[in-house]
Amino acid sequence: MTRPPPTIVEGLRHAATVRGSKVAFRHGARSLTFRDLLAEGRGAAAALVRRGLRPGEVAAVACGDPLARIVAHVGVLLAGGVALPLNPDYREELATILPDSGAGVLVADAPLAERALAVRSPTLRAVFSTGPVGTGGADGPAGTVPWDEARASASPVPERRPLPEDAALLVYTSGTTGPPKGVPHTHASLVANLEALRVAWAWTPSDVLFLPVVLFHVHGLQNGVHGTILTACTTVIPGRFDAPGALATLDREGCTMMFGVPTHYHRLLEAAAAAGGARPALPALRLFVSGSAPLPPGTFERFRVAFGHEILERYGMTETLMIASNPLAGPRRPGAVGRALPGVQVRVDAPAGEPGEVLVRGPSVFPGYRNRPQANAAAFHEGWFRTGDIGTLDPDGTLRLVGRATETINTGGLKVYPREVEAALESHPAVREAAVVAVPDADLGEAVGAAVALREGAAADEAAIVAYARERLAGYKKPRRFAILPALPRNAVGKVDKSAVRRALTGGG
Numbered sequence: 001m002t003r004p005p006p007t008i009v010e011g012l013r014h015a016a017t018v019r020g021s022k023v024a025f026r027h028g029a030r031s032l033t034f035r036d037l038l039a040e041g042r043g044a045a046a047a048l049v050r051r052g053l054r055p056g057e058v059a060a061v062a063c064g065d066p067l068a069r070i071v072a073h074v075g076v077l078l079a080g081g082v083a084l085p086l087n088p089d090y091r092e093e094l095a096t097i098l099p100d101s102g103a104g105v106l107v108a109d110a111p112l113a114e115r116a117l118a119v120r121s122p123t124l125r126a127v128f129s130t131g132p133v134g135t136g137g138a139d140g141p142a143g144t145v146p147w148d149e150a151r152a153s154a155s156p157v158p159e160r161r162p163l164p165e166d167a168a169l170l171v172y173t174s175g176t177t178g179p180p181k182g183v184p185h186t187h188a189s190l191v192a193n194l195e196a197l198r199v200a201w202a203w204t205p206s207d208v209l210f211l212p213v214v215l216f217h218v219h220g221l222q223n224g225v226h227g228t229i230l231t232a233c234t235t236v237i238p239g240r241f242d243a244p245g246a247l248a249t250l251d252r253e254g255c256t257m258m259f260g261v262p263t264h265y266h267r268l269l270e271a272a273a274a275a276g277g278a279r280p281a282l283p284a285l286r287l288f289v290s291g292s293a294p295l296p297p298g299t300f301e302r303f304r305v306a307f308g309h310e311i312l313e314r315y316g317m318t319e320t321l322m323i324a325s326n327p328l329a330g331p332r333r334p335g336a337v338g339r340a341l342p343g344v345q346v347r348v349d350a351p352a353g354e355p356g357e358v359l360v361r362g363p364s365v366f367p368g369y370r371n372r373p374q375a376n377a378a379a380f381h382e383g384w385f386r387t388g389d390i391g392t393l394d395p396d397g398t399l400r401l402v403g404r405a406t407e408t409i410n411t412g413g414l415k416v417y418p419r420e421v422e423a424a425l426e427s428h429p430a431v432r433e434a435a436v437v438a439v440p441d442a443d444l445g446e447a448v449g450a451a452v453a454l455r456e457g458a459a460a461d462e463a464a465i466v467a468y469a470r471e472r473l474a475g476y477k478k479p480r481r482f483a484i485l486p487a488l489p490r491n492a493v494g495k496v497d498k499s500a501v502r503r504a505l506t507g508g509g
């Protein structure tokens with residue numbers, strides 16, 4: 001397609017027309033062609049509409065099986081609904097998200113369906129219970145509608161064709177700084193951001209994408225699933241990530257790209273080392289992309305040596321979609337997230353070269369949190385979205401992130417940006433990754449606390465690592481509390497859970 005389609009729905013119809021028999025998504029032995037995806041999606045849309053899903057209404061999807069999730073998600077869009085992706089493991093979260101979102105319908109695996117019914121959200125009219133696509137599904141708990149049966153028996157419904165300005169997606173933030181907040185995006189917003197990625201990464205229908213990230217977050221769902229539909233490429237989705245299995249899949253499927261989080265790259269490095277250290281061949285692979293969390297420069301460098309590829313680091317968030325990317329051609333700078341994507345404007349609220357809050361403007365910035373006038377008043381400044389990330393801009397527009405504004409440590413009046421201390425610790429040869437947080441300190445108010453995870457087989461004592469960091473940093477940045485953990489605590493999307501790190505360091509709440 002020369003011009004991007006106006007909506008994700010039109011993109012799918014186009015892919016099903018011009019590349020109908022091509023595999024869109026593969027998971028293990030099962031796959032969906034673009035034609036299958038449109039047909040299955042239409043069946044799903046019919047089942048949803050028969051149960052009263054109205055255009056513009058929110059429908060939640062929480063299927064663990066990736067193909068089942070994609071079909072249900074596409075069904076919501078084809079029905080003109082707004083898709084709300086949920087983690088199938090959600091529990092307490094449902095009590096906030098279901099009523100706040102106004103979801104009228106839910107498609108979920110049986111355990112989540114049951115938990116959702118218990119919430120008694122006033123807007124929720126129908127709960128479908130799913131099993132993996134093609135396995136016949138499961139009998140759901142009482143009060144739920146069997147999804148496979150509903151799809152098979154629903155007579156077709158007239159096509160709904162959402163407009164670009166119609167809402168397509170409602171994603172809840174992970175809620176690390178309070179209750180989760182709903183982030184809406186229109187079709188136009190999703191399409192504009194994917195068009196920027198398509199150009200920036202030279203993404204074509206010939207690409208085969210390896211996608212080991214979760215599909216209930218913008219990384220997997222928007223970049224991965226919607227990106228596959230709009231570019232008409234093929235995407236391979238593994239089950240639980242195991243690095244030796246991932247290396248075998250990358251090779252066997254002739255993957256050309258991978259979208260991962262830093263943890264995936266650490267694990268691939270360990271697998272390559274365990275396999276004897278010979279460089280994995282992977283002749284088709286052209287691009288490893290990392291995002292959602294900082295990629296330690298040491299990982300970038302070790303991966304370059306072990307795999308012969310410079311990982312391309314990019315930066316984005318739920319509210320803005322993708323913001324910046326290192327270049328496809330030209331130097332990729334370790335520790336930097338690159339320059340603003342085409343159509344996106346980035347500025348840093350500080351004098352040139354100094355750290356300040358990163359502000360973003362552009363066609364993929366969301367219009368504001370659902371039902372949160374107060375949060376919205378604070379989140380925008382003269383049309384710019386305040387990301388809450390602190391960064392610096394190089395004269396050529398390259399952005400470097402140093403931490404979240406709320407994570408900046410104020411130690412005796414001096415500011416410490418966690419990323420700087422993390423980078424110093426991560427440059428120690430035994431350290432795989434580090435997380436730096438503020439810990440309470442009777443004298444200084446806050447002090448620097450650090451937890452590290454060591455590289456496989458590495459041994460180092462605490463005092464040696466702290467001394468090493470101290471040699472590279474001013475004294476006030478030295479970690480006063482320190483721990484070596486078997487692994488850093490992470491949430492479902494691969495970000496370090498800094499509250500859990502703080503608890504590990506302080507032994508309390």
Ligand code: AMP
Nearest residue numbers: 291292293294314315316317318389401
């Ligand atoms: P989410 O909305 O869950 O995608 O989280 C967005 C946040 O993840 C951003 O505001 C950043 O703090 C962080 N993030 C995303 N990509 C990167 C990156 N490449 N480096 C550092 N932090 C990142």
